Amino acid sequence: MSEPVREAKGASLARWLPLAGWLAHYDRHSLGRDLLAAVIVSVMLVPQALAYALLAGLPAQVGLYASMLPLVLYALFGTSSTLAVGPVAIISLMTASAIAGMSGTDGAALSTPEMLAAALLLAFLSGAMLIAMGLLRLGVLVNFISHPVISGFMTASGILIIASQLGPITGLSLSGGNLIAMGESLSSGAQELHWPTLAIGLGCLTWLILARRHLKHGLMALRMSESAAGMLCKTTPIIAVIVSSLLAWGLSGPLEQGQLVQGEQLEQGKSGMALVGAVPGGLPDLSLPSLVSHDWSGLLISALLISVVGFVESLALAQTLAAQRRQRIDPDKELIALGVSNMGAGVSGGMPISGGLSRSVVNFDAGAATPLAGAFTAIGILLASLWLTDWLAWLPRATLAAIIIVATTSLIDIAAIKRTFRYSKGDGAALMITLAITLAQGVESGIIVGIAVSLGLYLKRTSQPHSALVGRVPGSEHFRNVERHEVETDPELAILRIDESLYFANARYLEDTVLALMAERPSLKHLVLACQAVNLIDASALESLEVINERLSAAGVKLHLSEVKGPVMDRLKCSELPANLGGDIYLSTFDAWQALSIHGSHCGQSCARDGISQTAAVG
Amino acid sequence: MSEPVREAKGASLARWLPLAGWLAHYDRHSLGRDLLAAVIVSVMLVPQALAYALLAGLPAQVGLYASMLPLVLYALFGTSSTLAVGPVAIISLMTASAIAGMSGTDGAALSTPEMLAAALLLAFLSGAMLIAMGLLRLGVLVNFISHPVISGFMTASGILIIASQLGPITGLSLSGGNLIAMGESLSSGAQELHWPTLAIGLGCLTWLILARRHLKHGLMALRMSESAAGMLCKTTPIIAVIVSSLLAWGLSGPLEQGQLVQGEQLEQGKSGMALVGAVPGGLPDLSLPSLVSHDWSGLLISALLISVVGFVESLALAQTLAAQRRQRIDPDKELIALGVSNMGAGVSGGMPISGGLSRSVVNFDAGAATPLAGAFTAIGILLASLWLTDWLAWLPRATLAAIIIVATTSLIDIAAIKRTFRYSKGDGAALMITLAITLAQGVESGIIVGIAVSLGLYLKRTSQPHSALVGRVPGSEHFRNVERHEVETDPELAILRIDESLYFANARYLEDTVLALMAERPSLKHLVLACQAVNLIDASALESLEVINERLSAAGVKLHLSEVKGPVMDRLKCSELPANLGGDIYLSTFDAWQALSIHGSHCGQSCARDGISQTAAVG
Missing domain, CATH: 3.30.750.24 (STAS domain)
Incomplete structure (x- = not known):
């Protein structure tokens, strides 16, 4: 008679903690698959985490911090066995835009510690909203963003992200949350290309693109197995990181090398090349974000938009991957898992996170069997931030920009735009309006206008009934x-x-x-x-x-x-x-x-x- | 060959100036009907115009100014032969709410000239928006406000208006744009009922209610014809005005009477009773509202809401009246007519206007044949403001409050609420939410939330299809x-x-x-x-x-x-x-x-x- 009771208790625990459902069946085989996936994803995630933190306008280590505790929490609460969460491009762009919209206590632009505090708060608030939506079973709300709007928003965000990386890759000074602001920042004052930066940037870009297109076939021609060749290809960014860091280190003098060892802020090498600079090693401090010192109410809308976009992106990704393994994703549980992960990011020095496309696919391909792969990845990132930070300081920002650009091209989907237009002019118009507003006004206006346009379009269609x-x-x-x-x-x-x-x-x-x-x-x-x-x-x-x-x-x-x-x-x-x-x-x-x-x-x-x-x- | 050309030209002129369509057929019979209707509506409109200006928190003469040029312009552009435009209760309440939301140059509350300037600007902007909507043929947009939302909004506005008049009628100090603020203003500081004010107020209220219920039958019992008795009943407010003004004049001493003659601001008689006070006689100055000195962008949302609500109210009224005479109303032309009238109010010292329910019905019953009746009414108001202003100064505000209360009870429609609930809980919920938010938060939040709720309800209904x-x-x-x-x-x-x-x-x-x-x-x-x-x-x-x-x-x-x-x-x-x-x-x-x-x-x-x-x- 005690068996059903235990089962019922287990089922109720599993209801909120999916971990409880699968951990009992965990075996050595699954452990092996999860460990292998974790190693590959970690190698891929280190440069991405640094890059997306810089994209959000934050210190590089924030990206590493956002790839530790949140991954462990997602492993506990998530229902997808293969979704790899962490800093992602669009959410980083939205974070940058939200922080840029704030002003400091004296009305001036925010200082770096203030920006950091705002990012923590944003992650915390957006996590709290996701949990609230999950508890209220509002997962269906994502349906109110139509596919054309998501498609237009993704493509426009991809263009914005790539445009924003033209600064770091060329050495020009470029800033702003939309194309207009970027154009103005570029045309203000005399700017000159920085040739060493450009050389490193274009070199990395060429390497990454060529490797993506040809390396796998090249390795297979050298009699490597297809799966091994595929795995090795995912490590091409880390090769770019190592080679370009060594180059930057070689180009600098002993003076800068000494400064860096003493933990001083060094953001440029002797050559004038922008570097990642001193990254504090070790674990982040745990602390609740301060709600008092900030005008946090101003971040509410941004946090809501980040929650919704992050959730829509994660859910679509998780469902696509789950369908291939005939697994099922529960949207409301995913809301809670993403929410807890974001709150975790908010208390451990991180930034808002979501499910990342490329690393989830890699995780899936590498055979990750359970969400534990994510927890192991967190350990990998922890080890990297304990041992590699001295070397990461020499990493040129141009390398990271090249990595972002190559990773972001997948967001731009011209075929989807054409397909939508061919099917329906109205849907095509909703897509183009979302795309144009996102490019011209930035991500927040883009998604809001997009939602309004798709609702308006539907109401217009039904308001003059056939x-x-x-x-x-x-x-x-x-x-x-x-x-x-x-x-x-x-x-x-x-x-x-x-x-x-x-x-x-x-x-x-x-x-x-x-x-x-x-x-x-x-x-x-x-x-x-x-x-x-x-x-x-x-x-x-x-x-x-x-x-x-x-x-x-x-x-x-x-x-x-x-x-x-x-x-x-x-x-x-x-x-x-x-x-x-x-x-x-x-x-x-x-x-x-x-x-x-x-x-x-x-x-x-x-x-x-x-x-x-x-x-x-x-x- | 020249005939068709002339006809086409006439038709094209009539397209934008409906006057051109009917003026050619105007005859002595129509003139007689229009003049009779104008006399009755004028008598009714004078106290209403003063009352609604005070309701909007503006000097009393603003109501008179808003009943001159706008009426003439509506006669030129309107498509309804019986709609009587001018200051109306809900729009006045919304104007008060919009102005209360602004702060002056020094951050303090607005001074009276600043409030006046804001009201002019509001009328001008809302007129411009109506014209723009008309030119873009957006008359169909009003359909997006569902009937339950309008019903809840009207009832709540009626309650708010009546509640706001409890101050003037009792002598208590009461202010605020929603029930909560009114309750707070009432409980702040020791307040005492002002017995003479209360006596006048309750006296007028009793007279108006009794006259409305029994006077017609009483007069008919005295062998007066039904139509004559009906007309005479519409003049009951003017009798309240005359009697209470004489009383207030009698209660005051020669000193105040002398002050008033010299045009000084006198808002209280010797008895401490609130009076309308010195009303400048004659015509308003014509001038464009100043867009520079004001933060006019803050008024944009208010102007939009006033446009939409005013238009919805006017259109429903005009269509109901037109249907009874088998005439047709063109929503897009009505937008332009109301827009031009509001812009007219904005340049001639007025306030935002709309079609008024009670006076349109009176206009209709009195047999108004063409929009010229409105132009004649404007002349009536002009004569009143030339000759009667000395006497209007003695008019107790309590009398006007009683007139507003009696006119506003028609907005409160409990039967419609019951009917809606019986038909559908969802529609009933939309109605109650609109009603509750309007009462608790004021008119602007009420209408915005109402529109959002009815759209949300519809989307929810269709998002889980049967x-x-x-x-x-x-x-x-x-x-x-x-x-x-x-x-x-x-x-x-x-x-x-x-x-x-x-x-x-x-x-x-x-x-x-x-x-x-x-x-x-x-x-x-x-x-x-x-x-x-x-x-x-x-x-x-x-x-x-x-x-x-x-x-x-x-x-x-x-x-x-x-x-x-x-x-x-x-x-x-x-x-x-x-x-x-x-x-x-x-x-x-x-x-x-x-x-x-x-x-x-x-x-x-x-x-x-x-x-x-x-x-x-x-x-």
Whole structure:
């Protein structure tokens, strides 16, 4: 008798801590797969973490900190066995934009510690919002961002990210959250290309692109197995990191080398090349972000947008990967897992995080079996930040920019834009507006306008509903559009098929349509609204139907309804419409036709004459 | 040949200046009707105009100024022959709320000239927005405010207006744009009822209520004709005005009377009773509102809300009145007419205006034949402000409060609230949320939240679309819900009828529904989506269908579509879905049944055996 109880307890624990569900079955085989995946992902994540922290305008170590505790927390709470969380490009860009929108206590731009505090707060708030959404089971809310809007937003963000990296890669000074601001920052003051930076940047870029395209086949030609060649290809960024760091170290003099050893801030080598600079080694401090010293209410909208975008991106990624292994993702649990991870980032010196595309795919390909792979990755990052920080200081920023650019090209999806336009001009317009606003105004305006546009587009589509006058297909019980088919009609009877639910946005349009019809057809005695496509009649539409009924009655025309669906009819019965209706409510349009049309009664008689009962014809 | 040209020119002029359409046919009969209506409306409008200006927190004469030029402009541009525009209760309340939200140059509350300037600017901006909406033909946008939201907003505004008048009628000091602020202002500091004020206020209130209920029948009992008695009843407020002004004058000493004659500001009589005070006589100055000295951008949202609410109110009123005379209102021309009138108010010392309910009904009942009645009313108001201002100074504010209270009770419509709740809990909730937020937070938050709630409600309703597994009604071509009817089914075939358009908000829901169905029915080989109620498939839903198709194919299930509507099919043909679809697209669900079901093929065989061709059975 104790067994079911234990099971139930286990199930309830697993409900909030998915770890409890799979840890019992964990074996040496899974451990091996998770460890291998963790090693590969760690090697890939170190430069990405540094790069995305710089993209967010924060010190490089913040990226490392955001890749420790959050990964462990996701391993505990996440439902995806392969999603690899951490700093990602779009969320870093949004973080930069949110922080840039703030001003310090004296109204000036934020100092670095202030920016850091804001990033922590942003991660913490956005985590709290994700958890709240999860507890309220609001995972479905992401559905309100349409695919074209996401597509336009991703492509525009990719362009913005790549544009923002043109500064570090060329040595030019470039800043701003949108293309216009970047253009202005570039044109202000005389700027000169910094040739050593450009050389390193373009060198890395060329290496990364060539390696991505050809290295795997090259290695396979050297008789390496396909999977080993694939894994090795993922380490190409780390090779760029090592080679360019050595170059930067070689180009600098012993003076700078000595300064760096003493932990001083050194952001430029002797050559004038921008470096990552001194990265504090070791573990981050744990502390709650200070809500008092900051105007945190100003970060609320940004935190909300970061939550939503991060969640949409993670969920889509996790579901795609899960489908390939026939696993299932629970959106509400994912909300909580991402929320806890972000709060973890907020208390451990990190920045807002999300599921990263490239590293999740690598994690998946490397065979990660459980979320423990993420926890092992966190250990890898910890080891790197204990032992490698002295060397990471010499890493040129141009190298990181090249890594970001190559990783970000996958966000830009021109084929999706073309496909959307070919399918529907309206959806294409929503996509292009989102894309244009994101480029011109930045990520926050872009996503807000995008959501508004897709809602507006849908409302516009439904606010002028398609309707058609229908007539009877001769000899059948079917009714078709009089403009498209040869059908029987009756000058005293109009049957209007409404091809949309009736609600406030189109209620008045229906009034106009019916009144125009009445004006055109002075001989009209009966109007039937065929409601087979009407899934809802809201209170506003009910009032419009009452108005239509009154006006038609005043003009001596009876209003009838046909094919009203069950749930709609249940609702109508609670109103006074059925009692006040000038005409009747028919189960089928054919019933209405038989009762009201001259053909209908004629057919009834002729059918009777032909020896077929009228009932059979109706049935 | 010149005739058609002249006609076309006349038509084009009438397009923008409806006056050009009817002025040619104007005759002595119409003139007589318009003059009579103008006299009655003027008598009614003078106290209302003063009252609504005070409600908006502005000097009393602003109400008179807003009843001159705007009325003339509406006569030129309006399409309603009976709509009487001018200061109205809700718009005045919204104006007060907008101005209260501003702060002066030194951060303190606005001075009276600053408030006046803000009101002018508000009228001007809101007029400009209305004209812009009219030129862009956005009259249809008002449909996006649902009836329950309007109903809740009107009732709450009525309650707020009546509550705000409890101050002037009792002599207590009461202020604020919502019930909470009013309650706080009332409880701050020791307050005492002012008995003479209360006596005048309650006296007027009693007179107005009794007169409204019984005077008409009383006069008719005295053998007065019904129409004359009706007209006379509309003058009851002016009787309250005259009697209470005389009382206030009598109660004051010669000193105050002398001060007032010299045009000094005198807002209290000797008795301590609040009076209207010195009203400058004559015409307002014409001048453009100053855009420079003010933070006018802060008024933009308020101006937009005032435009929308004023337009919704006016349009509904004008259409109701027009329907009774079988006339038609053009929403886009009304936008322009109201816009020009509001801009007129903005340049002639007025305040934002709209169509007023009670005075439009009086105008209609008095037989106003053309918009000229409004222009004559403006002349009436002009005469009043030339000759009556010395006397209006003695008018107690309590009298005006009583007039506002009685006029505002018509806004409160408890029956509509009950009706809405009975019909639909969702609509009822939208109404109550709008009502509660308006009462607790004020008019601007109320209308914004109301619009958001009604959109959200609609999206929620459509985001979890009703769908039903259907089976064949034996012996027929009809398919019905398997849970509600006795129908034929097939373990290898599922027919899912989708009762909603497919778009981004419900695309994922469809995925979940189909995947859950697939998990429940391991024997499934064919899934048919019956699309007769699908009026739209947007780009997001298309992607979901592609995902569904892929997942079903992977599991060995074929996806078919049936009864796809013409416009939806045209769209699908532009995508790759038809080519990639695992199954086929059938014209009717019955076709799909015949092709895919074991019953279908069996029936085909048995029908053939029975000597009836299969084609006939399909047709």
